[in-house]
Amino acid sequence: MNRRRFLGVGASVLGAGALAAVAGPAAARLFAEGHPGRLLSSGLDLPEPFQVPLPVPAVLQPVRTDATADYYEITQRVAELEILPGVRTEAWTYGGTFPGPTVVTRSGRAAVVKHRNELPVPSVVHLHGGHTPADSDGYPVDLLLPVGSSSAGQRAAGMPGMSDMPGMAGMGHEAGRTAEGERTHTYPGKQRAATLWYHDHRMGFTGPGVWRGLAGFHLVHDDEESALPLPRGDRDLPLMLADRSFTEDGSFRYPAIDEDLASPGVTDDYMNGVLGDVILVNGAPWPRLDVDRARYRLRLLNASNARPYRLRLDPQPSGGDALVQIGSDGGLLAAPIAHDVLEIAPAERFDIVVDFSRYAPGTSVRLLNLFGSGRTAEVMRFDVSGKKVGDDSTVPDELSAVEELDASAVDVTRKFVFRRSGSYGWTINGDLYRPGRDLARPALGSTERWRFTSDLHHPVHVHLNQFQVLSRNGRDPGPYDGGWKDTVDLRPAEAVEVLVRFTDYQGTYMMHCHNLEHEDMAMMADFTVQ
Structure with a gap:
């Protein structure tokens, strides 16, 4: 990415104050509410709304089970789908559908998922929200090459151009764990019931990979949730x-x-x-x-x-x-x-x-x-519907015994600044992403306070462990900050503090902006749990 291209963002990355001066109070208010990006218009007539029945992704069945684990297989492949009525769209898919099949697992049981890549490009699978060993987390240069990609030239495919960005040396396949054709991810299930999802995480290409269809649900259930009288089934x-x-x-x-x-x-x-x-x-x-x-x-x-x-x-x-x-x-x-x-x-x-x-x-x-x-x-x-039906579900006043992390017992406080830096890219603490360079090295078992600040709108995602929001702009957490989180909505010129405890697994993980265009433009950082 060169200087001209980055500066071409123009008013879309101005601060709220500068935007007010240029475009008036209405635009400044829109910007302050957290609207990033630019609309990309379609080139065909769009269908009328509410004509298509809601599809529900199919649940993936395990190919086998044993006493401690369930085993799944997913083939990543190109498929022709009818997304708009009467129109065929070529998609990159998990198992031939968009969204991909839903993986349903149980807390305390491992899910072992083997992915086979029959796409025309390398891929990386990340279980978003998963409490996962580092070698199964989906580090962005842990490439899964397409079936038959065995030459050195094909190994490096998918990463060109990134090393040309300032500070981006070392981005070749040597920085990650490259596999050919198939890779198995092991998710031990050491986490409570939650709605997770899996998606492509290939460095520099997460945006187009997800846009073309590489996303699916992964649902975790547990005994606590099952005992509640919440709606279930259909x-x-x-x-x-x-x-x-x-x-x-x-x-x-x-x-x-x-x-x-x-x-x-x-x-x-x-x-x-x-x-x-x-x-x-x-x-x-x-x-x-x-x-x-x-x-x-x-x-x-x-x-x-x-x-x-x-x-x-x-x-x-x-x-x-x-x-x-x-x-x-x-x-x-x-x-x-x-x-x-x-x-x-x-x-x-x-x-x-x-x-x-x-x-x-x-x-x-x-x-x-x-x-x-x-x-x-x-x-x-x-x-x-107009028909009478039975419904024995309720929403209890108490849902779960959620442990509250102790802010007075933190071991380290760290600051992470998410912003455009200089003329080159989206940065964290002024650095463009480079695999293998840590911005933090927390100790296994420690609890840390992480303070995120922003220039623009950045939804911040932390791998490995869920966290709890401690404050927003020096005040109480916002109305949507409750519970255990792995992604926090950081609006323009905001500061959010979170408490994160590092448990179970050592190794190198990531934090990054989940605006996928920001992520692909280097707004990521490594941290290594020691």
Whole structure:
């Protein structure tokens, strides 16, 4: 990435104060609310909303089990999918579908997942939110090469250009654990019930990899969750929110510098993030779902590259408090929190319960995105049935015994500044990412206070361990910061402090911005647990 290309971002990366001077108070307010990126328009007529039934990703069945583990196999391959009605789209997929199949596991049992790469490019699989040994975490240069990629030249494919960026030397395949054709990831299951997801994490190419379809759910259950009278079965729904754009022929449209993805990066206008003009839920555009007059558990995942959502039901039920949050990234909250609106940044997950019995039979309830405009202001629709059904589910006043980390017992306090630095790239503490260079070396078993500060909007993700938000801008945590988190929404000119305890596994892990265009432009950092 050269200086001209980075400076081409222009007003999209100005600070809030500078933006106010240039574009007036309305633009400054929009920016301050945390809207990154630039809209990428599709080149074909878009379908009318609420015509397509909501699909639910299939649950992946284990190929075998033993006393302690379940074994799964996933083939990464190109598939022709009908995402827009009547239009064929070539996607990169896990198992031939977008989203990929849902992996369902049990706390205390290992999940052993073998991936086979039949894509035209290398890949890296990261279990987002997984408490995982380092060799299965999905370090960004732990390449899984396509089947048949055995020559030295093919080994290095996928990394060209990155070493040309200042400070980016050493990015070749030698920095990681390269495998050919197949790789097995072992997830020991030493974590509580939670909504996780898996996605591509190849360095420099996470944005286009996820955009083209490499994402799926991984759900963990445990005895504590199973004992609660929460909605289950067909009323426990994973919902993957993702925006995309399409070309005239139905292909995914993405503003890569190199259409063949031999060199990383996006064109000037999209360096602060790519926003699509089609809102997909579980891979379907603006779908609809017939629901009973009963409670539903909705596992919301923002799998967009850069788009944040502010979600609201329309109409609101009488009395409000329509969205009852029961869980966050790392599983159940201690007690439910009722919201009228819910803000969800890229990579965050929120488990919510919606009671559709509060609506009259025949009501159509839209899920809106108040951060959107035009077509992106709508997400999906729920059509409430008129028939009587039984519903023995409830939301208890107490959900889980959540341990609260002790802020007075921290071993180390560290500061991490997420910002554009100089003329070159997105940085953490002024450094562009380089594999093998640590920004922290926490001790196994220690608890640390990490302070994140920002220039612009950066959803910050930490691998290995969930954390707890201690404060936001020197005050109490925000309304969406509760529970165990692995991704925190850092808005422009904010400071967020979190407590993180390092348990079970030593080795090198990462933190990074989960605006995938920022991530691909070097806003990542290593830390090594000793």
